[in-house]
Amino acid sequence: MTDTRFHAPERLDEAIGLLTADDEARPLAGGQTLVAMLNAELLRPRAIVSLHRIAALKGVERRAGGSLWIGAMTTHSALAASAELRGAHRLLAEAAARIGHEAIRNRGTIGGAVAHADPSADYPAALVALDAEIEIEGPRGKRSLPAHQFFRGFLTTALEPGELVTGVVLLPGPAKAATRFEKLARVEGDFATASVAVVLGLDAGRVTSARLTLGGCGSVPIQSIEAEQIIAGHTLSDAVLKKAGELLAAAADPIDDVRGTAAYRRAIIPGLVARAVRSALAKGAA
Numbered sequence: 107m108t109d110t111r112f113h114a115p116e117r118l119d120e121a122i123g124l125l126t127a128d129d130e131a132r133p134l135a136g137g138q139t140l141v142a143m144l145n146a147e148l149l150r151p152r153a154i155v156s157l158h159r160i161a162a163l164k165g166v167e168r169r170a171g172g173s174l175w176i177g178a179m180t181t182h183s184a185l186a187a188s189a190e191l192r193g194a195h196r197l198l199a200e201a202a203a204r205i206g207h208e209a210i211r212n213r214g215t216i217g218g219a220v221a222h223a224d225p226s227a228d229y230p231a232a233l234v235a236l237d238a239e240i241e242i243e244g245p246r247g248k249r250s251l252p253a254h255q256f257f258r259g260f261l262t263t264a265l266e267p268g269e270l271v272t273g274v275v276l277l278p279g280p281a282k283a284a285t286r287f288e289k290l291a292r293v294e295g296d297f298a299t300a301s302v303a304v305v306l307g308l309d310a311g312r313v314t315s316a317r318l319t320l321g322g323c324g325s326v327p328i329q330s331i332e333a334e335q336i337i338a339g340h341t342l343s344d345a346v347l348k349k350a351g352e353l354l355a356a357a358a359d360p361i362d363d364v365r366g367t368a369a370y371r372r373a374i375i376p377g378l379v380a381r382a383v384r385s386a387l388a389k390g391a392a
């Protein structure tokens with residue numbers, strides 16, 4: 107049996123120092139994934155570095171120019187209920203509300219979920235659809251990456267040793283936006299078999315821009331510029347929605363797993379996409 111040291115620093119630089127000094131140290135956020143992995147003995151870290159006392163990782167702040175900064179330690183419940191998530195940013199609240207069960211949402215954090223990078227998780231597709239930036243800090247200083255560059259593969263991100271996700275920045279979206287996070291799961295509270303994150307820019311009732319991203323249908327969130335181009339600026343007939351869904355299904359790279367086969371996922375994508383776009387339009391601009 108391995109002895110595991112527990113650290114609970116108050117400063118971000120201390121946490122980064124502890125993680126950099128020991129390549130078998132692990133940060134602890136909400137523990138909803140990490141503790142399950144420890145219990146299953148999938149991991150035996152030499153040290154655990156709790157992020158709970160670090161004030162620099164907490165809070166939701168509006169910044170100059172209309173961006174919104176969300177600290178890495180913000181829980182899913184706080185985001186689901188946040189009045190700061192308005193317009194296009196509502197998409198993130200919708201995704202947060204669909205994560206697991208209340209107990210998981212009350213403890214799990216956006217930083218932990220983003221760093222874990224489960225392809226079936228709900229935030230990655232929403233963050234890519236929102237063109238969010240992931241803020242990172244480590245032994246070599248601060249950097250940030252667009253979400254679509256941060257997620258690199260199955261449980262794999264651009265994080266280097268000793269680096270932490272410190273926050274997520276949502277850039278201002280379209281002035282009027284309609285959103286929908288559509289998730290198909292085997293039962294309520296499960297990870298997605300497939301999900302679709304939609305942000306539509308609206309002007310006088312017309313769709314002027316569209317971001318559509320699939321979750322659970324590849325090792326990273328899936329996008330199709332062609333699908334977005336045929337939604338934006340066109341009358342959204344059944345045929346147009348079907349074509350957009352087919353383009354996304356063709357771009358997807360799903361696998362067979364306990365939540366569904368690759369063939370099943372490809373088959374349901376067009377219907378999910380059409381439902382997501384119609385639901386966003388029915389709801390209208392937030």
Ligand SMILES: Cc1cc2nc3c(=O)[nH]c(=O)nc-3n(C[C@H](O)[C@H](O)[C@H](O)COP(=O)(O)OP(=O)(O)OC[C@H]3O[C@@H](n4cnc5c(N)ncnc54)[C@H](O)[C@@H]3O)c2cc1C
Binds near residue numbers: 133139207210221297
């Ligand atoms: C039963 C169950 C159902 C779930 N259902 C869903 C679901 O439907 N949808 C969904 O999206 N998720 C779901 N989850 C996962 C949940 O969202 C977790 O909250 C999330 O994956 C991890 O967040 P956490 O804060 O608990 O991180 P932790 O468990 O503390 O950490 C997760 C990993 O990230 C690392 N880490 C934590 N914080 C940081 C940071 N700031 N920087 C760098 N690395 C960090 C840890 O070392 C660890 O490797 C579910 C989990 C459970 C247990």
